[in-house]
Amino acid sequence: MAAKAKVPSCIVCSKQLAGGPSEWPQFPFCSQRCKLVDLGRWFEESYTLPAGPRTAQEIVEEIEELEAKRLEQEPGEG
Ligand SMILES: [Zn+2]
Known part of the structure; x- marks a missing residue:
């Protein structure tokens, strides 16, 4: 009869x-992707570049590309 944990x-x-x-390495996000989406939103609000409008989605894709390159260069952990 324990109260259901939130x-x-x-x-x-x-x-x-x-x-x-403990179950979610990217907590409070469900995944790396959601973490990047949140970061992209933050970027969009913080840096309004006059060079051209960029959507959060574009920023997320750019971050993912950089992350992919970084992972290629570094040996994986474990
Ligand atoms: Zn999520």
Whole structure:
């Protein structure tokens, strides 16, 4: 009869993160992608570049490209 613990959810897509931070390396996001989406939104609000409008999606894709290149260059952990 234990009270049901409140399940945290991804702050981007609201997916339920059962198990909490120990189960979700990207907590409070469900995934790296949602983390990047949130970062992209933050970028969009913080840096309004006159060079041309960029959507959060474009920024996310750019970050993912950089991350992919970085992962190619570095040996994986484990
Ligand atoms: Zn999510």
